[in-house]
Amino acid sequence: MELKEDMLKAFVDKCREQGLKITPQRVAVYEILLNSHTHPTVEEIYEEVKKKYPFVSLATVYRTVETLEQMGFAKRVCYWGNSVRYDANTEEHHHLICTNCGSIKDIYLEDGINLPENLEGFKPAGYSVNIYGLCPNCKN
Amino acid sequence: MELKEDMLKAFVDKCREQGLKITPQRVAVYEILLNSHTHPTVEEIYEEVKKKYPFVSLATVYRTVETLEQMGFAKRVCYWGNSVRYDANTEEHHHLICTNCGSIKDIYLEDGINLPENLEGFKPAGYSVNIYGLCPNCKN
């Protein structure tokens, strides 16, 4: 796993490269996503950014996460219809999802999956595994 | 895989058992879901039901799919933030998702996944694998 500072630097560099401006809001959103392991919703990111920049707009957060996704610095994940969540961990990893409290935890599978040879012409690029169940807290 | 007629009968029986009424709308929604392999959105189900019952309400479809989910006859699936999709295939199966056109196809994995022993107290109940890539049509 790369260091967060490296990722932040890579992000800033790529922004420069693409002619995108390095605004405090943009950096703050990415920093929060990097430091969060809860796969936050846009609303949750917004609440965090507001602590530092009280006048930030929710629309800005929406626009920023979309930019991050397009740049490959964040992934959109979704497990219920409710709302979209974002994840700055772009390594291949999988999720433990608690069906009771909705918490999501990253896991790394030792052995990959054996994808079937014959996918009927489908060309796979990657996969993700969601394991549903009860987290330690909700097991009781 | 069970026959569709059997599933429909099971659904009707379970409705009776639970004191739920067998209304044409309810049956139509489940039939459409059973006969569809496209994991339709609520809107898409609604459009189908309307062909048979033009005065059906979208709200009824929403209420019906929720009932179906609670009864275990349908699963809610979600791959983008856009909208929720439903699937009447309740066997353990997985999905090929085209990142270009958004189509979803069911697959069955020969060998299951080896879940890690240590899930840090998490008690797994099931899992699903989503394989992202390009479908035969979009490969070109």
Add this chain to the structure above:
DNA sequence: GTAATTGCAAAGAGTTTGCAAGCGC
């Protein structure tokens, strides 16, 4: 200075809910 970005407010999707009328049992 210029162009990208922001904040605001309004608009747009998708979904849920309250209620009177209607229908299955």
Add this chain to the structure above:
DNA sequence: GCGCTTGCAAACTCTTTGCAATTAC
């Protein structure tokens, strides 16, 4: 007839968009 279910419309939540003011470069 009773009570669940429906259709309608309104409300609600989540997300996107238009636009003038602002900010990074």
